[in-house]
Amino acid sequence: MKPDKKLIFELSKPGRVAYSLPELDVPEVNLGELIPESMLRSQPAELPEVYEVDVIRHYTELSRRNFGIDNGFYPLGSCTMKYNPKINEDVARFTGFAKIHPYQPEQSIQGALELLYTLQNDLATLTGMDQVTLQPAAGAHGEWTGLMMIRAYHESRGETRTKVIVPDSSHGTNPASATVAGLETITIQSDDKGLVDLDALRAVVGPDTAALMLTNPSTLGLFEEHIVEIAEIVHEAGGLIYYDGANSNAIMGITRPGDMGFDVVHLNLHKTMSTPHGGGGPGSGPVGVKSKLIPFLPKPIVAKKEDGTYGLNYDRPESIGRVKAYYGNFGILVRAYAYIRTYGPEGLRQVSECAVLNANYMMHRLAPYYEIPYPGVCKHEFVMSGRGLKQYGVRTLDVAKRLLDFGFHPPTIYFPLNVEECMMIEPTETESKETLDSFIDTMIQIAQEAEQNPELLLNAPHNTDVRRLDETQAARKPVLNCACN
Amino acid sequence: MKHRYIPMTAQDQADMMKVIGISSIEELFQDIPASVRYPGVLPMSEALDEAALLKHMKELADKNADFERYTSFLGAGLYDHHVPVVINHVVSRSEFYTAYTPYQPEISQGELQAIFEFQSYICELTGMAVANASMYDGATALAEAGALASGATKRKELIISRAVHPEARQIVRTTARGLNLDVVEVDYKDGVTDLEELQALVSEDTAAVIVQSPNFFGCIEDLRAIEPIIHSKKGLLVVSTNPITLGLLETPGKLGADVVVGDAQPFGISASLGGPTCGFFAVAEPLMRRMPGRIVGQTKDIDGKRGFVLTLQAREQHIRREKATSNICSNQALLALCASVYLSTMGKTGVQQVANLNVQKAHYAAGVFAQQSELALAFDAPFFNEFVVKLPDGANIDDVQAKLLDNGYIGGYDLGIAYPELQGHMLVAVTERRTKSEIDQFVNRLEACL
Numbered sequence A: 001m002k003p004d005k006k007l008i009f010e011l012s013k014p015g016r017v018a019y020s021l022p023e024l025d026v027p028e029v030n031l032g033e034l035i036p037e038s039m040l041r042s043q044p045a046e047l048p049e050v051y052e053v054d055v056i057r058h059y060t061e062l063s064r065r066n067f068g069i070d071n072g073f074y075p076l077g078s079c080t081m082k083y084n085p086k087i088n089e090d091v092a093r094f095t096g097f098a099k100i101h102p103y104q105p106e107q108s109i110q111g112a113l114e115l116l117y118t119l120q121n122d123l124a125t126l127t128g129m130d131q132v133t134l135q136p137a138a139g140a141h142g143e144w145t146g147l148m149m150i151r152a153y154h155e156s157r158g159e160t161r162t163k164v165i166v167p168d169s170s171h172g173t174n175p176a177s178a179t180v181a182g183l184e185t186i187t188i189q190s191d192d193k194g195l196v197d198l199d200a201l202r203a204v205v206g207p208d209t210a211a212l213m214l215t216n217p218s219t220l221g222l223f224e225e226h227i228v229e230i231a232e233i234v235h236e237a238g239g240l241i242y243y244d245g246a247n248s249n250a251i252m253g254i255t256r257p258g259d260m261g262f263d264v265v266h267l268n269l270h271k272t273m274s275t276p277h278g279g280g281g282p283g284s285g286p287v288g289v290k291s292k293l294i295p296f297l298p299k300p301i302v303a304k305k306e307d308g309t310y311g312l313n314y315d316r317p318e319s320i321g322r323v324k325a326y327y328g329n330f331g332i333l334v335r336a337y338a339y340i341r342t343y344g345p346e347g348l349r350q351v352s353e354c355a356v357l358n359a360n361y362m363m364h365r366l367a368p369y370y371e372i373p374y375p376g377v378c379k380h381e382f383v384m385s386g387r388g389l390k391q392y393g394v395r396t397l398d399v400a401k402r403l404l405d406f407g408f409h410p411p412t413i414y415f416p417l418n419v420e421e422c423m424m425i426e427p428t429e430t431e432s433k434e435t436l437d438s439f440i441d442t443m444i445q446i447a448q449e450a451e452q453n454p455e456l457l458l459n460a461p462h463n464t465d466v467r468r469l470d471e472t473q474a475a476r477k478p479v480l481n482c483a484c485n
Numbered sequence B: 001m002k003h004r005y006i007p008m009t010a011q012d013q014a015d016m017m018k019v020i021g022i023s024s025i026e027e028l029f030q031d032i033p034a035s036v037r038y039p040g041v042l043p044m045s046e047a048l049d050e051a052a053l054l055k056h057m058k059e060l061a062d063k064n065a066d067f068e069r070y071t072s073f074l075g076a077g078l079y080d081h082h083v084p085v086v087i088n089h090v091v092s093r094s095e096f097y098t099a100y101t102p103y104q105p106e107i108s109q110g111e112l113q114a115i116f117e118f119q120s121y122i123c124e125l126t127g128m129a130v131a132n133a134s135m136y137d138g139a140t141a142l143a144e145a146g147a148l149a150s151g152a153t154k155r156k157e158l159i160i161s162r163a164v165h166p167e168a169r170q171i172v173r174t175t176a177r178g179l180n181l182d183v184v185e186v187d188y189k190d191g192v193t194d195l196e197e198l199q200a201l202v203s204e205d206t207a208a209v210i211v212q213s214p215n216f217f218g219c220i221e222d223l224r225a226i227e228p229i230i231h232s233k234k235g236l237l238v239v240s241t242n243p244i245t246l247g248l249l250e251t252p253g254k255l256g257a258d259v260v261v262g263d264a265q266p267f268g269i270s271a272s273l274g275g276p277t278c279g280f281f282a283v284a285e286p287l288m289r290r291m292p293g294r295i296v297g298q299t300k301d302i303d304g305k306r307g308f309v310l311t312l313q314a315r316e317q318h319i320r321r322e323k324a325t326s327n328i329c330s331n332q333a334l335l336a337l338c339a340s341v342y343l344s345t346m347g348k349t350g351v352q353q354v355a356n357l358n359v360q361k362a363h364y365a366a367g368v369f370a371q372q373s374e375l376a377l378a379f380d381a382p383f384f385n386e387f388v389v390k391l392p393d394g395a396n397i398d399d400v401q402a403k404l405l406d407n408g409y410i411g412g413y414d415l416g417i418a419y420p421e422l423q424g425h426m427l428v429a430v431t432e433r434r435t436k437s438e439i440d441q442f443v444n445r446l447e448a449c450l
Helices: A052-064 A086-092 A110-127 A139-156 A173-180 A198-204 A227-236 A291-296 A330-366 A387-392 A396-405 A433-452 A454-458 A471-476 B010-020 B025-029 B050-062 B086-091 B109-126 B138-153 B166-179 B195-201 B223-231 B243-247 B285-290 B317-323 B333-371 B397-406 B436-449
Strands: A131-133 A163-167 A184-188 A209-215 A240-245 A264-267 A287-289 A301-304 A310-313 A382-385 A422-425 B157-161 B182-186 B206-212 B236-241 B259-263 B279-283 B296-300 B306-310 B386-390 B425-429
Touching: A052 B086, A052 B109, A052 B333, A086 A330, A086 B050, A110 A131, A110 A264, A110 A287, A110 A301, A110 A310, A110 A330, A110 B050, A139 A173, A139 A209, A139 A240, A139 A264, A139 A287, A139 A291, A139 B166, A163 A173, A163 A198, A173 A184, A173 B166, A173 B317, A184 A198, A184 B317, A198 A227, A209 A227, A227 A240, A287 A291, A330 A382, A330 A422, A330 A433, A330 B010, A330 B025, A330 B050, A387 A396, A387 A433, A396 A422, A396 A433, A396 A454, A433 A454, A433 B010, A471 B296, B010 B025, B086 B333, B109 B243, B109 B279, B109 B296, B109 B306, B109 B333, B138 B157, B138 B166, B138 B206, B138 B236, B138 B259, B138 B279, B138 B285, B157 B166, B157 B195, B166 B182, B182 B195, B195 B223, B206 B223, B223 B236, B236 B243, B243 B333, B279 B285, B333 B386, B333 B425, B333 B436, B397 B436
Parallel strands: A163 A184, A163 A209, A209 A240, A240 A264, B157 B182, B157 B206, B206 B236, B236 B259
Antiparallel strands: A131 A287, A264 A287, A301 A310, A382 A422, B259 B279, B296 B306, B386 B425
C-alpha cells in the first residue's frame, strides 16, 4: 500500500522559499513606529516553508488524484458536465479582461462593459425575457435574487404573499433559497407520470402564493406538458412563476421560459454555457425577468448610452439592492460569451438536440437492465431506479462505487428524492456514441455482477487512490484543519 | 452541422434513432406544446470561427485599461498584487478545473485535500478554529455572517460600521431584508468606528457588531476595544478582514472575533473586473455546525488510509432543504485553490515579507502625499496599505481621474461616491508592486492634474 499523500504542511523545512519578492526600495522604518505593537501579530502564521518544485509536485500529485471531464465521462445528472472549451480559458486570461478593476473610470473599461451588455441581451433573447442581471454568482444565488424580486414586486402592489410552491422533485436549493428570501415553502407531490399534479397545484395556490418554482424539464428529465395551464393556474391566483434553469441544456432555441409563461429565470452558466465548474465553483447565475419586474433588478445594470458608449446604471430606486460585490463573476461571463459566439443560435439549438438524443438513446439501451420509472421520451437526462438490485443486497451507492473501477464518474445518486434508489444520468451533447456505449455496456455488466457476485460491488471501488471512506466518523469527530502547530 | 465539440455524425444519429424507434429528432420534442415552441432562429450574436473569435475577444480586451499598461493605485477591496507564475500553471490543470464538486471522494481526493489545506491556511491566518471551503466573495460572506449571528443569538439586530466596504454593507442590507433583520449603522470618527456611538447602540437585542479591519479607509480598527462592547451584551463580533494583512497584524481570533470573513483576492487572484474572487468564512468552535457552505473533513478509508470527505452536510440545502443554514451550493473552489497555491508559495516568511513591503511602501507614499502643499492625509489612524488623501476644495475627481488615465495611471477610489461627506477624498492603495519612482511620479502627476 502506498503511504498517505502528504499535506503541504508536512513537506515544510525551515529555510526554504518558493517566492521571489522585490527588494524594498523606500527607506525602511521600524514596523512598531508605523503600526502600534499591540496591533501586530504576537506569533507568526505557521505556514509551510517549501521551494517551488515542492509546490508544483504537490499540486500535480493532487491533480492526479482528481477526476474532471477531461479525464472521462461525467454523466452527473442536473449538473450538465459538458466539455469546457479551451478557447474560453485562453480568452478569459487576456490581460485586458483579467487585470482590470471594477472601479476604474467607465471610459477605461468599455470593452468589458460592451461584452456584458451583449451577453445580457443574448441571454434575454435565449430565455425569452425582457432584461437580465449578470450579478448572481451561482444558481442558488440567482434563485434567491429572483425570489427577492418576486417578494418586492408583490410588496410594491400592497400584497403580502409568503408561500413558494415547489414540486417534490425540485433541487434542494429551491426551498433553501425561499427561506433566505423570507418566504415559506409548500412542497407538492408529483403525479404518477412524474409531472406537476395540476389538482394538487390548484389546491395550494391562493392569495398567499408568492411563486411557483419549477425546473423544466424537471429533475426527472421530463418536460411539463401542461406548462401553459400551470402558468395560468399560478397567474390567476396572483402568483408568479420562477424558472430554475439548471436543465436549460435541453431546450435552447427550441422553446423559451419566457414563452412558456415564466416571469423570472435563472441560468447556470457553469452548466448550460460550458464554463468549468472548478471543483465546486466559481459558477454564475444570471437572472432574467419580464418587464414588470425590471424595476426590482439588483443594481447596477449595464446600459448602452445614447452616444453609443456603455455605462453602469445605478439609478434604480425600486431595486432590491445589491446581491454581489461589483458586477458578477466577470471571468465566467467572458467564457460564457465566448461559448455563445462559438455556436451562435443555430449551433445552440443543435447542442440541445444532440443532448436530448444522447439521453434518450442511453435510456432505451439501459431499460432492459434497470427500472425506468418514467418511460417514454426524456429530455437531456433521465432517471433510473436501482431498487431491483436490493434483492441481491446491493444498492445504488454500490453501483456508483463500482463505476469508479471502470474510470467513469457515476451519475447523480439518491436525487431526486421521490425516486427510490435513484440514479440520474445526463450525458450532454459533447460525448460520442462510443463513449455512451462503453458506459452502457459497463452498467449492464454491473447489473450482472450484482446478481452473480454482489461482493464485487459491495467492496468497490477496488483500484482508486483511497477506498470507501468513513463519513460517519468524519461528521462525529470533525477534523477540519491540519492543526499543524 | 459539424461542430468541433459535438461528435455526432449522421450515421450515429441514424443508429441511435433506430434504437429509440423514432424517425426524426422532432419526435423527441413532441411533449413541448406547439404554442410555446420557438419557430425560427433566435436573433442572438452570430457564431464565429476560432480565429475570428480570438480576434473579436482581443479587440474587446484591448479596449480596457489594464494594470500592465497602466500603473494602478486603486484598491477599495481589490488589489494589484504580484501573482506568482506557478499559480496559473496549477489551476490550469484540467483535473482541477473541469471537476464538479467532489461528491465521489474516492476519485476526488486531490480537490478534497486542496480544500482541507485551504481551510487549514485560513484557520492559521485568522486565528479561528474552523473555516469552510469558500464563499462567493468577501461581501456575500459578510452577509452570511450576519445571518449566522442572528440564528446563533436568536436576535434580529445587526450593527454595522459605516467604515465597512459600502458594497458589502449593501449586500448585508439586501440579505437582512430577506431574513427580516434590522441593520443599524454606526458612524466612523477619525477614520475608525466611533466607539462611543457603538457603546450607546449595542444592547441585549444586538445579534452582532460587524466591523472591517483594516476598514474601507485602510485604517486598522481597535478590535481590543470593540470586543468587550458586544461580548458584554452576549452578541457576536463579526470581523471582515483583508487576509494579506494577517502576515503582520494580530489575528482577529486572538482579539476575540466569533466570525471572521473576507476576500482572498489578494492571494494570487486576478481582479478580473471584480470576480470571480474567493470569499472565506471562519468561526469559533461553538459555531461550527452553523456555518454555511461546504466543509471538508479528514477521515480514514476501510484500509485505514488517510482520506478526505465533504462533511457536516446535515447543515446543507441538499439534505435540509428549507431548514438549511444557507442556500449556497456552488462556491469558489478554483479560486480557493489559487489562494492555497499562493500561500504555499509564500510560506511562513513570504507572507510576512509581502505584508511588510506593503506597509513600508504605503507609508512612504503617505509621507510623500503629506508633504505636498495642496494635498493632505484625511485620517491619523494606523493603516496597512491604503489611506485617504484629501484633495483641495473644489477639485473635480472625475476630471483628475481622466487626466491621470491619460498619463498612464489608474487613480484611487473616489470616496465621494459612497460617502457624501468625503467629496474630494481619494482612497489610495499601494501594494508591493509599486516602485518608489512610480509613487513619486504619481504624486507629482496628481498635483499637476488638480
